[in-house]
Amino acid sequence: MLVVQDNGGGMTPDKMRQCMSLGYSAKSKLANTIGQYGNGFKTSTMRLGADVVVFSRCWGKYGESTTQSVGMLSYSFLRDTGKEDIVVPMIDYEKMGETWNMQVKSSSDCWQRNLETIVQWSPYESEEDLLRQFNFLDDQGTRIIIYNLWEDEEGSLELDLDADQHDIQIRGANRDEKKIQMANMYSSSRHFLTYRHSLRSYTSILYRRIPPGFRIILRGKDVDHHNIADDLIHTKELVYKPAASADAAAKDPNMLAVVTLGFVKDARCHIDIQGFNVYHKNRLIKPFWRVWNAAGSDGRGVIGILEANFVEPAHDKQGFERTIALSRLEARLVHLQKTFWSENCHLIGYAQRRHPKKSALPEKKASAIAKDKSNPKHNTKGNPPKGGSSPALAASNIEGRTRFETPARNHHKPSPSLEKPQSECPSADKVAGNVQVKTEDTSVDASFLFPYSTLPSTTDMVLKLKEENGRLRNSLRNVLHDLQYEKDKSKSLENQIHEMKQKIDKMDQEQEQFVSSFSEERSRRDKEEENLRRRAKEASETIQGLLRKVRILEATSAMHSH
Structure with a gap:
């Protein structure tokens, strides 16, 4: 019982x-x-x-x-x-x-x-x-x-009452001995590994907040409430507001969800644990919902907690109705997990992911350099330089900042290119690279430094173009990765639809079998009822015949007696 x-x-x-x-x-x-x-x-x-x-x-x-x-x-x-x-x-x-x-x-x-x-x-x-x-x-x-x-197919109870005298567990596919062993090794991941087969583990996280005076007693022992946030490190809180009802979100607090993200404390061991715990009206509906199925190790160790009162639970309280609000929430959670992982995965021992934002600044730099190369006589003053183009004047057309510092005392005569007034020197705000070059040796003169300074040249431009090309490749790789994820998700949905169709077909077959067996049973009962009625009628006729014979015998015996 x-x-x-x-x-x-x-x-x-x-x-x-x-x-x-x-x-x-x-x-x-x-x-x-x-x-x-x-x-x-x-x-x-x-x-x-x-x-x-x-x-x-x-x-x-x-x-x-x-x-x-x-x-x-x-x-x-x-x-x-x-x-x-x-x-x-x-x-x-x-x-x-x-x-x-x-x-x-x-x-x-x-x-x-x-x-x-x-x-x-x-x-x-x-x-x-x-x-x-x-x-x-x-x-x-x-x-x-x-x-x-x-009972199961082997004749054992589906509920295992012997594994733990203070717990009720289930047998079958949800119970994995390897996960049970891992739960003993990784305490912070214990609920993730055991909630599917252990009633005590599941009920300990069933409610996000326990009201005062409320207790759950399982087989004579209290169930200790567990806050999943206590298992996390490097936590971060974000607020999600459904975009479809922004006006309502400002008035109704139920239209907001505070998402707590963090790494499980055992994430440094690189075990595949991740998912979002989605509560509704304080009750857990989706435990460890895996929204991101990355091909590699991306996303591992990230656990999320939120209370989403703006989505509707399914009738069995084991999931949510597939609505637009749920789809948007799922997409947002995927984005949050990806961003959190890429920015913080190095904290738990993974190689740091770099996904630089696209910027138009490198394109502007490349355009300016190309323009300077095509028009060497152009400078900031609008006057052609005397004696050809100097590196200083060429550098004056490039955005950025380079600072050249020299000692106050020099033992060499300044170069003519440095004898110009300070106002005609290249502005420090227009020298590219944000590089500061310092010389400590008093024997080095600025006139010696300038002609050999490696200011932006064709090689620098090629390097910058290569760097930009690498960034574009990374961006393309990320897009392809996201596209592959969407393809995998679409394939998974197709498989689920196929499975649902098979289940529906199976249910239809079972229903047809049930109707057929019910019809056969009804026909059999009708035949039995007809046979019983016929037998009852025959018995009644037999009784009537016997009664007639009894009456005849009584009449005959009466005549003989007279």
Whole structure:
């Protein structure tokens, strides 16, 4: 058995019937609210086991009496009795003073039949055994008991109750022994490696914030709440505002999401751990959502945390509805992870990624140099130089800054090119390279330095063009990388669509088989019913014939007696 119990407000008889009825929900008209589909209790309990019995006690408020109810949803009962409709037997009690009396909804006979059905198909032998279950509850609360738990193909329970006496785990593909071993080695990555198979690990991160006085007790031991942000280093907080509703985002705080990004502390070990933990109304919906599937090691170790109340959860609360808002959020998270990785990956031991921004400045420099080369007589003053073009005048047309510093005392006669007034010398603001050249030897003169200074030349221009070409290649490589990522993502989506089509086809086949088997069963039952009617008719005719013979014999014996 699997027991789920709380000490909350409990359910009144009417609320109990609504809870155990298929498709009913009082929240169906409330957007972004958990419980609006009205199938969560039924689908979750039936996924774990074939049968479930519910005990709930509700303290009377506002003059109402205190009640307690017992309800049963049993696949075994419906299957073995051949019910075509889903029948949920339920009985109610009402407290009068210190005693509990049965509360009749329709008739006492119906109440008694429901009691007999629950006793027959539940693990309890009598009404007294059922009522003893309320001893586990205080003045109010609910106790859910799931029994006949499902088994796997090997005949073992799908739930592993033996691996950890304080945990409930699941067997199968979600449980990976290698990940369990890694979780013991890398403590900061433990929840990433175990949340898929360990209920204790999953419930510890299920809520982003725990309200005061709230506890989760699993197999007799409290579940310690864990904040995933405590596992991160080099954290950074960013604010995401949905672009589609910028006006609403300024007024509604739910339209904003604070994204916390960081590296998991074990990222230096280069294990492949990454993803975003997306909460909705404080509840975890998408744990470790991997939005970026890079071909190499890019993105490893990056963990994100955010609460997105502007996207709508799916009916099973294990994902979000595929809407435009979710697609935009996913694209933004991919961008944030890429940017954070490229800027900070060197902090955890990876080679630093460089993605320089495109700039028009190198193009302007190349254009200016080419113009100077094509027009050697051009200078900043507009006057042609005497005696040919000097390197100083040629450098005056190049943007940038180069500073030449010489000692105050020189032992050589200044060069004629330096005898011009200071105003005619190349402006320091127009010399390229942002280079500062200093000479410490007093025997070196500026006239000796200038003619041999390596100012921008054809070689420099080629080097700059090569550098720009390298930048363009890096940009192109990044574009190709992003394009490959989009192709891979498109292929993944196509595979998912193909898988969904296969699942739909399989479900259609199963439905057809179910309809076929149901039709065959209906035909068989009709034939049996027809045979029974025919036999009943034959039996009736036989009885009538025997009665006639009896009457004849009685008449004959009476005549003989006379």
